[in-house]
Amino acid sequence: MTINTNEVTKKERDCLLVLSRLQDGEFPARLSEISRDMGIKAPTALNIIERLEEKSMVERKKGMVLLTKEGEATVSSLLFIHRVMETLFVTSGVPTDNACEEVEKFDYLIPVSSASKVSKSIGSPKMCPHGEAIELEERQ
């Protein structure tokens, strides 16, 4: 499977991550929850979700919004890239909260292959500053 970062916009990226977080909870994500979490109105969120659907990253079934395999792979890449860059920033002296905010503005523009190389060169950290695992599910 192709790892498809770089094919999403900033808000699509944000939506994918919200979706991934919600999907880990008890119930599947619903539009109202997504829009609330993203701080945008339902029609705007729907618009983003429909674009993600066209990109085969999301499926909808009876009001539930679900990540596809492709969507999950993209989330996995995005999280990996985000955490690598965040770790780089924090170990360089950027305060953790700043690092997170700053990195989310550009992480989705970095190829996973390059983030992977950067990760190795900073010692393949296993944890990001928030204590989340740094790992990549699929590799090509």
Next chain:
Amino acid sequence: MTINTNEVTKKERDCLLVLSRLQDGEFPARLSEISRDMGIKAPTALNIIERLEEKSMVERKKGMVLLTKEGEATVSSLLFIHRVMETLFVTSGVPTDNACEEVEKFDYLIPVSSASKVSKSIGSPKMCPHGEAIELEERQ
């Protein structure tokens, strides 16, 4: 003076760098040259230049397009950030040409303060992979 990266769009960034390169030549930059260099039509380039003018980064005098002090400070920041990230990528194993292409997609979104910290943490390199100096004119 405030260093104002993060206040430009991708094309404004590109335009500033083209402007900086042209300004180092014999003659001041002209619209036709800028649009040729950027690979876009004159009206599109003019539109970008007008936005940069509103941001006080550019001035126009009799068809000449000139960077203001603020514009030059922004270019200086942008080049610094670009070269730091490019160096990081290349020393991590990303081929030089790829690194340049990839980094220009997101360098303008990184705060100079963070790039500065990353620079120190990778040993304050003096040269980027293209042999250009890595330095910052103004610091706050």
Next chain:
DNA sequence: GTCATACGTTAGTATGGTACTAACATATTT
């Protein structure tokens, strides 16, 4: 069973960034 609330959806509109063509104005060069 009806009413209210929540939710999803559609339509319409708006703004900003990027991009074009066509047309025109102005200046320089031949």
Next chain:
DNA sequence: AAATATGTTAGTACCATACTAACGTATGAC
């Protein structure tokens, strides 16, 4: 004077982002 280059204006277009208003559907309260 005509041709060429350059800059400018107007009009249009597309995408991403965002909103409101309105409508349909469903679910739970009473």
